[in-house]
Amino acid sequence: MDDAFSFLPPGGQTGAEIRARDWSGTSVGPPERWPQSLRSALSLMLSCPTAMFLAWGPDLLCFYNDAYRPILGYRLPTALGHPFREVWASIWDEIGPLVDATLAGQSQTLTDVMLDLSREGRPEQGWWSFTYSPVYDEAGAVSGLFCVTAETTARVLGERRLRESEDHFRHTVELNPQVPWTCDPDGNIISYSNRWLELTGQAPGEPDGSGWAKSLHPDDVPWTMTVFASCLASGEPVDVNYRIRIAHTGEYRWMRARARARRNEGGAIVRWYGVVEDIHDRKLAEDRLQEMNATLERRVADALAQRKLWADVFETTDALVAALDPDYRVLAVNRAYADEFESIYGVPIAAGDNLLDRLEAHPDHREAARAVWSRALGGEEFTLVETFGDPERKRPAYELRFTTLRDAEGRRIGAFQYAQDVTERLRSQEQLARAEEALRHAQKMEAVGQLTGGVAHDFNNLLTIIRSSVEFLRRPNLPEERRSRYLEAVSDTVDRAARLTSQLLSFARRQPLKPEVFDLGERLRGVADMLNAVTGARIRIVAELPDTPCHVRVDPSQFETALVNLAVNARDAVEGEGTLTLRLTCGAAMPSIRGHAGAAGPFAAISVADDGSGIAPEHLSRIFEPFYTTKEVGKGTGLGLSQVIGFAKQSGGDIDVASRVGRGTTFTLYLPHVEPPEPEIRPEDEASEAPVEERSLCVLVVEDNLDVGRFCTQLLEDLGHSIVWAHNAEAALAEFERVPFRFDAVFSDVVMPGMGGVELARRLKADHPNLPVILTTGYSDVLAQDDAHGFELVRKPYSAEQVARALRTVLTRRRPSASIRRAPGL
Known part of the structure; x- marks a missing residue:
């Protein structure tokens, strides 16, 4: 008997419900009379993993695919085959106009629409994106509508929270007495707080680009811009003083502008973050200090004999000022210094006193004063900041400046200290640091969100396939053909999941590598043939390889994967037709890449060039990020180039990219060049020896995870081996001490509580050199950093x-050579 639903794709819960329903009493009639247009639409919809529904016929009967079922919520039992208006009666006022317009032949697209879907029978706000399209029958008339939908609630709420966070951060910036600002890598100002507008009187937008310089004193513009341009070119921090005109007074005040560069993972500068602070009063005080110091130097020679110094010189500032001679005797102090000293130590200090004697009751402070003043009295001029943790202190933080004192003949006669209260300045710096940290945290969370979102999306897709396949495999009456198909689907999906985790670990440089030394030219000649199958017949592959060998020490599997990923990118760039050029240069130096320093090498440079569409400049800085892709949905995971850069970095190299839009792209992979390996000498009898005979082994399994341990022991028993299972490394060593030489091989996990698998393997090898040890792991930081452990x-x-x-491999390696087996007496 013919299957009336043969046009439906196999599998799927909704497909099964369509088959089970009696359609004779509906407006579409029995399936034998369904038009081809309805059959095609249903087949397409049920095969697609994206949430879709179809409303067909004069009653707009509702059809949908499995991905759409969760959206229906409590409506699910009464949705299939019922009029679309009845199914969504609760939101018909919102979607009714969309339906009418679509049935009139007009496609409709709405983004982030807020609806109360009441999926669980209670009001529920959600945001959705819809694309409504008319569906035409064989006569060209609109017979229904087709909708592709996606819930955007999480993104809308996330963007709302981000806006609130940005608003909070903006208010924090505006309350800062300093002027935070940012500029792009070329020095164009792109943001600043309103404090700048208040100070300068500039209008919003006027400081953008280089407009801020209009507020500077004309005499300060040339050297300020010179310092700014030099820092932009070198990447060194900006630190420059200049004067700006204050709008409400018309006077010029001194400002200090500082900035540091923020770099991306590749080392390229993406933005500068800076702050402008008012230093006018401090600048004037410094100028007065210089004048005062000059005066003091001129007059100190006359005053030394009398020990009588004119304190009135020092009283022109509220800073703490003191001068000592080489024997730590006080030449002069001002009133501010004397008052502060007495408030701290309870004793007065005046000209003629010995500073160290006055600090005798405070030995820690005495030695600290001796250490710092000895530097100054020795002729060193320096500045330091001293902070005090006592919140009750009048001045919790000082900036101490030490200058040499000389007499009229230029002889060094002592040292001069100028201490200024910088408490408020340090607090402002702390506020700026907290604001910068908040911004860095927000950027880090954005990157984490992108990564976790990509991982969740891909793994949920894979788990959907596995779960659905397992559900069908549980059916006792499942045909053998479909059972084989579902088993293959599970196996293929596990392989895809393993590749996904491998690519992520490769990007993070945490992939356990199995490096080998091999000739790149020979390997590339073999890979070129394989790439033909990847790229297709319409893409010509040209290999420009040297005649001399060029050896590297890398994981060959990861290397070939990297080449395939680069070739797939090139294939997509040329849109299926063009030229892909493989080029190898040996002994090259590695240039500076993404702001990182270059290296003399030598390096092997493998270039993969295409003549395709090229990469836009705004994408170049992000192409190596995981899950970042400019391809259409379904055309790429965004992990290919992440694997390439992770493999290159972990192997001691790097990858560079050069591209011009419309002219093509060249990726250059740099790997350290090594000397060729020593030829392996093998006796002729051993080289021709037959493979190791399969036999039952006694294997010690070391695995702390109970589920994995049960599975592994069952697997080895099914292979015909006897098993002893130890739950950790310590238990495994105890088994060896109890019955030495009992085991033929060890199969151990790497990551376990207590002693790890690598350390266990090394201890076993030390006591039992011929014992084969096989390690297994899904991820191990130890193996990612050390590929020379020497174990299978x-x-x-x-x-x-x-x-x-793996068991056959390690047993073959353990086999004694032919010369030993033929030794006399054995």
């Missing part, structure tokens, strides 16, 4: 064949 490695998730192959 099986990556999780593993198959029975991979474990069996």
